[in-house]
Amino acid sequence: MKHDFETPLDVAAVRADFPVLEREVRPGVPLVYLDNAATSQKPLSVIEAMNDYYRRYNANVHRGIHKLSEEATDAYEGARKRIAQFINAASYREIIYTRNTTESINLVAWTWGQANLGPGDVILSTEMEHHSNIVPWQLLARRVGCEVRYVPITEGGELDMEAFHQMLDELPVKLVAVTHMSNVLGTILPVREIVEAAHAAGAVALVDGAQSTPHIPVDVQEMDADFFAFSSHKMLGPTGIGVLYGKRAILEEMPPFLGGGDMIKRVELGKSEWNDLPWKFEAGTPSIAEAIGLKVAIDYLEGVGMENVHAHEVAITAYALERLAEVPGVRVLGPSDPTRKGGVAAIVMDDAHPHDIAQILDHEGIAVRAGHHCAMPLHQRYNVVASARASFYLYNTFEEVDRLIEAIYKVKETLTF
Amino acid sequence: MDDLYRELILDHYRNPRKKGLLSPADIDYEEDNPVCGDHIHLTIQLDENNVVRDVGWEGEGCAISQASASMLYETLIGKSLDEIRKISKDDILEMLGIELGPVRLKCALLSLKVLKAGAYGLTAWPGEEED
Numbered sequence: 262m263k264h265d266f267e268t269p270l271d272v273a274a275v276r277a278d279f280p281v282l283e284r285e286v287r288p289g290v291p292l293v294y295l296d297n298a299a300t301s302q303k304p305l306s307v308i309e310a311m312n313d314y315y316r317r318y319n320a321n322v323h324r325g326i327h328k329l330s331e332e333a334t335d336a337y338e339g340a341r342k343r344i345a346q347f348i349n350a351a352s353y354r355e356i357i358y359t360r361n362t363t364e365s366i367n368l369v370a371w372t373w374g375q376a377n378l379g380p381g382d383v384i385l386s387t388e389m390e391h392h393s394n395i396v397p398w399q400l401l402a403r404r405v406g407c408e409v410r411y412v413p414i415t416e417g418g419e420l421d422m423e424a425f426h427q428m429l430d431e432l433p434v435k436l437v438a439v440t441h442m443s444n445v446l447g448t449i450l451p452v453r454e455i456v457e458a459a460h461a462a463g464a465v466a467l468v469d470g471a472q473s474t475p476h477i478p479v480d481v482q483e484m485d486a487d488f489f490a491f492s493s494h495k496m497l498g499p500t501g502i503g504v505l506y507g508k509r510a511i512l513e514e515m516p517p518f519l520g521g522g523d524m525i526k527r528v529e530l531g532k533s534e535w536n537d538l539p540w541k542f543e544a545g546t547p548s549i550a551e552a553i554g555l556k557v558a559i560d561y562l563e564g565v566g567m568e569n570v571h572a573h574e575v576a577i578t579a580y581a582l583e584r585l586a587e588v589p590g591v592r593v594l595g596p597s598d599p600t601r602k603g604g605v606a607a608i609v610m611d612d613a614h615p616h617d618i619a620q621i622l623d624h625e626g627i628a629v630r631a632g633h634h635c636a637m638p639l640h641q642r643y644n645v646v647a648s649a650r651a652s653f654y655l656y657n658t659f660e661e662v663d664r665l666i667e668a669i670y671k672v673k674e675t676l677t678f
Numbered sequence: 679m680d681d682l683y684r685e686l687i688l689d690h691y692r693n694p695r696k697k698g699l700l701s702p703a704d705i706d707y708e709e710d711n712p713v714c715g716d717h718i719h720l721t722i723q724l725d726e727n728n729v730v731r732d733v734g735w736e737g738e739g740c741a742i743s744q745a746s747a748s749m750l751y752e753t754l755i756g757k758s759l760d761e762i763r764k765i766s767k768d769d770i771l772e773m774l775g776i777e778l779g780p781v782r783l784k785c786a787l788l789s790l791k792v793l794k795a796g797a798y799g800l801t802a803w804p805g806e807e808e809d
Contacts, residue, residue, distance in 0.1 A: 614716075614739055614740035614741065615740075616739075616740040616742070616781075616782070616785060617683075617740045617741045617742070620782065621683070632713065633715070646715030646716075646738070646739075647715050675683050675688070676683070676688070676691075676741060
């Protein structure tokens with residue numbers, strides 16, 4: 262359909278870099294991939310960088326005095342420096358490799374949380390968190406006897422900042438753990454304000470950046486968060502690697518996480534001495550190819566420009582929200598202003614269960630996610646069991662939005678009473 | 679899609695049979711599918727020979743789960759508990775007459791799972807009893 266939205270990207274050129282986007286789901290039905298909040302597709306450069314490691318210089322890192330091990334170590338540690346630069350960390354020592362955002366948050370719970378929280382202390386989270394920023398704190402609360410409280414969200418899908426400040430004033434909060442961008446509503450939280458208030462109240466602040474890091478520029482020093490967690494696979498990189506950023510002074514004080522090789526300086530039978538940062542938190546042979554892949558994914562994103570990625574998604578989301586609003590009986594959860602949210606549209610339809618929506622969309626080649634998206638409390642807040650979520654990235658087109666809308670009309674034809 | 683949402687299924691989804699709970703009931707059981715929040719509540723009245731005299735149910739969820747409940751529960755009247763025990767996963771799939779992926783299979787089988795749990799306390803998913 263004709264529209265006035267403009268993108269700064271040459272989307273056809275971007276699409277040509279992603280082999281999977283050429284495929285048909287069934288003969289004659291091209292793929293429309295709108296499940297990017299679950300995981301992103303990978304450009305050829307990322308796939309080839311990982312292949313190249315396995316084909317030419319596969320070796321373990323940090324140990325071997327041989328050519329291949331040196332090359333592997335350089336690539337693996339070079340990736341860490343590239344990641345530090347990408348999120349503007351003060352030092353590569355503040356970049357800890359994990360498996361994913363979930364593991365990053367669990368690491369904080371098991372180390373900093375275990376050492377610093379106890380009965381009477383409160384962890385302040387929100388109603389719009391992914392389960393990975395709720396359950397680790399519930400488990401920690403069970404272990405050490407602290408309590409988890411949740412800041413409510415408004416009907417429009419924003420965090421209730423008045424309630425946040427009030428809870429921070431009234432409760433003995435030791436940790437504030439919030440998402441940077443909701444994986445269902447797309448809401449971008451005012452993390453700078455949240456972190457500043459947390460610090461003023463004497464609390465430590467953790468920000469879940471799983472959804473924000475792939476889509477908007479991130480500057481951890483400007484944000485001033487004590488911990489910031491994200492995953493590679495949602496930002497064009499491989500699965501199996503994620504990052505925990507932590508401020509150096511806090512990381513230095515924290516006990517280690519998993520024990521084993523690489524995280525020690527010296528081991529005696531009676532005691533051990535921990536390695537320096539960041540390796541203190543990285544026991545065992547890590548995900549080497551994956552770190553290299555993540556580095557190349559960051560190269561790709563910065564080549565396009567994070568500002569451009571975001572501007573493209575604002576345009577696509579604005580168009581999608583405008584077209585979805587035309588369809589009777591369709592509601593989108595969360596903020597309606599596309600400049601205030603990520604590229605996500607969680608759709609609820611009268612008479613059609615999200616599973617039925619997703620199934621009919623799949624028949625049209627359109628991949629979306631149906632369910633509670635690991636955010637059950639959020640769906641409970643809106644009194645819906647589930648939603649069908651379309652989520653966009655730099656390679657999605659306005660034409661793909663048109664196909665989504667056509668398919669939603671098919672859902673209505675099929676299922677409306 | 680024409681296969682998955684064939685007319686018979688859509689008819690049962692739009693006009694479910696035997697909706698409404700019975701009171702009193704000899705069997706009364708409800709359960710959710712945690713993956714997608716589908717919900718089924720089943721009530722059954724038996725006669726003195728353990729034969730189903732009447733059945734009534736309530737539920738919410740996707741077209742497959744609700745049509746499956748409507749189609750299955752309607753056929754229970756006049757069957758004995760022994761006969762009902764023999765109803766299998768394959769019977770349900772045959773009744774629906776469609777191909778289903780692993781996630782949607784649970785939608786289709788929730789009605790039978792609720793029936794077996796209510797009638798016999800069998801809580802495994804139909805077809806996974808041995809696991």
